[in-house]
Amino acid sequence: MRRLKAPNAFIPVIVAFSAWEVASRVGLKEAILLPPPSDLLWTFLWLLKGKEFLWALVKSSLRVLIGLSLGASVGFAFGVLMGLKETLDRWLSPIFSLLYPIPSLGWLPLLLIWLGPGEGLSVALIFICSMFPVLYNTLTGIRGVPRELLYASKVLGASPLRTLKEVLLPLALPQILTGLRLEAGMAWRVLLAAEMIAIPTGIGALMWKAESLMRVDVILVCLGVLSFLCFAFERSFLWLERRFTRWR
Amino acid sequence: MEVRVEGLENFALKGVDLTVGEGEVVALVGPTGAGKTTLLNAIAGLVPYKGKVKIGQNPIDHLPPERRQVGYLFQGLALFPHMTVWENVAFGLKAKGLKGQALEQRVEEVLELLRISHLRGRYPKDLSGGEAQRVALGRTLAPWPRVLLLDEPFSKLDLRTSKYLRTEFKRLQRSLKITTIFVTHNVTEAFEMGDRVALMAEGKIQQVGIPEELMFKPSNDLVSRYFGGPNVFECRSFTPLDSGLAQVDVGGLLLLVPYTGKKITRISFLPWNVHLSKDPPPGPNVNRLMGAVEKVEHDPPFVRVELTVGPKRILVEMEEETYNHLGLRPKDHAYVVLPLRAIRTLESEL
Numbered sequence: 383m384r385r386l387k388a389p390n391a392f393i394p395v396i397v398a399f400s401a402w403e404v405a406s407r408v409g410l411k412e413a414i415l416l417p418p419p420s421d422l423l424w425t426f427l428w429l430l431k432g433k434e435f436l437w438a439l440v441k442s443s444l445r446v447l448i449g450l451s452l453g454a455s456v457g458f459a460f461g462v463l464m465g466l467k468e469t470l471d472r473w474l475s476p477i478f479s480l481l482y483p484i485p486s487l488g489w490l491p492l493l494l495i496w497l498g499p500g501e502g503l504s505v506a507l508i509f510i511c512s513m514f515p516v517l518y519n520t521l522t523g524i525r526g527v528p529r530e531l532l533y534a535s536k537v538l539g540a541s542p543l544r545t546l547k548e549v550l551l552p553l554a555l556p557q558i559l560t561g562l563r564l565e566a567g568m569a570w571r572v573l574l575a576a577e578m579i580a581i582p583t584g585i586g587a588l589m590w591k592a593e594s595l596m597r598v599d600v601i602l603v604c605l606g607v608l609s610f611l612c613f614a615f616e617r618s619f620l621w622l623e624r625r626f627t628r629w630r
Numbered sequence: 631m632e633v634r635v636e637g638l639e640n641f642a643l644k645g646v647d648l649t650v651g652e653g654e655v656v657a658l659v660g661p662t663g664a665g666k667t668t669l670l671n672a673i674a675g676l677v678p679y680k681g682k683v684k685i686g687q688n689p690i691d692h693l694p695p696e697r698r699q700v701g702y703l704f705q706g707l708a709l710f711p712h713m714t715v716w717e718n719v720a721f722g723l724k725a726k727g728l729k730g731q732a733l734e735q736r737v738e739e740v741l742e743l744l745r746i747s748h749l750r751g752r753y754p755k756d757l758s759g760g761e762a763q764r765v766a767l768g769r770t771l772a773p774w775p776r777v778l779l780l781d782e783p784f785s786k787l788d789l790r791t792s793k794y795l796r797t798e799f800k801r802l803q804r805s806l807k808i809t810t811i812f813v814t815h816n817v818t819e820a821f822e823m824g825d826r827v828a829l830m831a832e833g834k835i836q837q838v839g840i841p842e843e844l845m846f847k848p849s850n851d852l853v854s855r856y857f858g859g860p861n862v863f864e865c866r867s868f869t870p871l872d873s874g875l876a877q878v879d880v881g882g883l884l885l886l887v888p889y890t891g892k893k894i895t896r897i898s899f900l901p902w903n904v905h906l907s908k909d910p911p912p913g914p915n916v917n918r919l920m921g922a923v924e925k926v927e928h929d930p931p932f933v934r935v936e937l938t939v940g941p942k943r944i945l946v947e948m949e950e951e952t953y954n955h956l957g958l959r960p961k962d963h964a965y966v967v968l969p970l971r972a973i974r975t976l977e978s979e980l
Contacts, residue, residue: 533676534708536695538722539773548721552712629712629753 384525417599425599435588439607442577442584445501446569446615451509453569454562457513461520465554468545471521478514486511486572490580500578504573511572512565519561523554554625563619567612590618631686631776633809636672638681642668645832646681650777653807656838657824659817659856665833668704670779673811674700685776696725701775701808705782707766709754715765716741716750722773736772743802744768759839760791767799771806778803778810785820817857817900829853845898847977850969851978860936860945862898865975875970882941885917886970892977901947903972906935906956917968919944923960926953939966 399419405411406418413421429435436578460478464471490503497503529552535545577586585604592600631652634831638646642665650656658666672679676693679823684688690698709718720737741747744764754762763783770778784792795935800823803810806956814820820827827855828838829852837849848854868889870876871885876889878897887897905911911918920935921944931940933953944966948956958964 401631528706528708530704530706530708531710533671533674533695534702534704534710535721536676537674537702538697539699539725540721541695541696541725544725549710553710583747623940627712 406507414596415598417602422599422603426603426606429600429603435508435604438585438588442573442586443582443611445504445573446508446566448571449505449560450512450566450569452505453509453512454565455517456509456518457516458558460513461517461558462524462546462551465515465521465524465550478517482514482518486568487554487575492578494580499582504576504581504584507572507576508569511569512562515561515565515568516558519557523557524550527553552626556623556630559619559623559626563616563623566615566619570608570612570615631809632684633673633686633777633811634682635669636682636684638669638672638679638683639733640668640672640677640679642833642945643672643679643681645874646830646833646835648828648835648838650809650811652809655803655810655812655823655826657812657814657820657827658830659814659820659827660830661856662784662815664830666830668780669830670702670781670811670813671779673779674698674702685694696880699773699776700779701770701773701777702783703770703783704765705785707762707768709757709762709929711754711767713753714750715746715752715757718754718765718769719772722769725873726773740768740772743771759787760795761796763787763791764798771802771808775808778808780812782814783812785814785816800821804958819901829856831856842976845900845974846896857898857900860943861901861904862896863942865894865896868894878975880942883919883939885968885973887973887975888970889975890977894975894977896976898974898976899968901934901945902944903969904944904945905967905969906937906948906958907967908956908958908962909965911965911967917970917973919966921964921966923958925962926958926960937964937966 400432402416403418403420406413406444408423417425443450464474486507490506493503493506497506502508531549532545535549540548573584574586574589577584578590581587586607589601589604592604631651634650635648636648642663644665646665646669648656648669658669660666661673668677671677673683675693675698681691685698685700710721713721716737719740720733723733723736732978738747741750744767746761746764746768749757749761749765754765757765767783784795787795795820812820812823814823817827825842826838826840829836829844831852837844837853839847844853845857848857863883866879866881868876868878868887870889870891871886873891876888876894877888878894880897883896887894919939921939923935924938924943925936927934927936928950931950932947933950935948935958936954937946939945946966956964
């Protein structure tokens with residue numbers, strides 16, 4: 383029996399969109415509740431003409447980038463320090479073990495009171511969401527470097543800084559990048575929820591506003607753009623991961 | 631440069647004294663857990679210790695590993711997986727501050743010395759066991775170490791590659807005249823590689839000497855047992871034959887042994903160089919004796935078999951797998967084969 387060839391990735395997407403288009407056009411679902419994809423294209427162009435959509439998109443993207451960068455940097459720094467200094471690890475690990483399991487959105491009410499519904503809130507939420515996973519991935523990555531390699535580096539005359547820069551970090555990098563890749567998607571999810579609940583600007587807030595106006599088309603376009611953005615983030619980190627781990 | 635270790639103590643070492651002369655190779659043998667690797671780690675400054683380590687006239691105890699100028703070839707090789715062969719070899723030189731043409735020239739020199747120039751762009755994952763071994767040795771030699779520490783460097787290679795690399799290493803060692811401590815668990819390898827052999831057990835050096843000293847003049851029971859004590863036989867008489875051989879009479883057993891023209895007083899052979907077989911083994915009927923299994927001692931992963939051969943007792947050691955394959959039990963009869971090259975003769979009193 384001949385086996386079916388795996389399709390090009392675009393084919394299932396095109397088939398799904400075509401089915402959706404047909405279902406909407408033949409009236410299986412009212413157009414106002416499920417507008418056909420071809421109409422969404424027009425909505426997208428209409429949204430691009432106005433400033434609100436682009437502004438919301440830019441704001442949300444900046445929040446993710448800033449929050450993720452800060453969270454990842456601090457998480458990375460703690461991960462490196464805890465990986466290198468056992469005493470520091472023993473002091474901080476119990477505290478972080480208590481904080482890490484709290485879902486990022488659980489912090490929302492507290493942060494809302496402390497910081498108010500502004501930029502600080504969104505950045506703080508994404509910071510919390512991304513810091514811990516990057517910290518633990520960095521720590522695991524550094525601890526996973528075989529002791530013999532560190533010994534070899536020392537005996538070959540490398541200073542502790544050179545050993546960190548040329549042996550520890552490059553070898554821990556795959557683990558760190560995997561953590562970042564997974565967290566980039568999570569940061570978007572957390573931000574969206576926060577913008578829907580507590581922050582009056584950004585793509586989440588725009589979707590919430592569209593819901594009150596029954597603009598399913600706007601909601602769907604926003605979802606589509608979000609899907610693309612998350613995909614782009616994920617792919618960028620995947621590219622970085624491959625770029626820096628050719629030796630594996 | 632001479633290496634002198636005095637009273638080294640730590641969690642695994644119980645007062646180690648050892649002197650390795652300039653350009654000498656001392657092969658360090660001993661059972662698992664004897665402290666061999668810990669001794670190398672202490673010399674390299676990788677583990678804490680009490681005592682003194684001197685290279686030449688200078689104590690190096692206060693120096694961190696990166697300033698001891700010791701070359702260390704680890705058992706697992708420890709090649710940096712994210713660096714190419716060239717980068718691995720260059721690592722120690724860069725750490726020393728070498729740059730530009732001087733760096734390139736030295737790396738190329740080492741690659742050529744080890745005959746690995748063609749591998750320069752490869753990552754460790756793309757190297758065979760033997761190639762990786764040579765790259766690791768190249769990386770160790772590149773920064774001109776004062777002393778070389780080798781921790782079971784050939785243990786994970788197949789017999790043929792291991793033999794080839796041992797020869798290669800001896801060639802290199804002779805040309806570079808670098809003081810070396812070579813750790814191995816294989817006594818045959820130790821005898822082949824070392825100018826002298828040191829037995830380490832229970833955290834101490836038990837005896838250092840040439841193979842004949844260790845086999846025929848063991849300083850204690852431990853050394854005697856390790857180097858096949860029961861397999862040392864007084865030679866009653868010997869008859870020189872042609873082509874560098876002599877027939878010796880050791881308490882009623884007639885054996886062919888290597889002969890250099892001097893009086894043979896004793897002979898010995900290591901327990902793991904003796905072959906056993908239930909059926910008549912193929913090949914010429916030389917040093918083939920019939921014996922009976924007296925005692926079997928399991929010491930995983932090895933098995934020691936004691937046989938009565940005529941009036942003598944012979945100890946044979948083999949891997950458990952080989953023993954199971956032979957299917958020998960106490961009281962069974964077996965052929966004992968002593969390869970000529972495995973027999974050491976004592977030609978005069980030490």
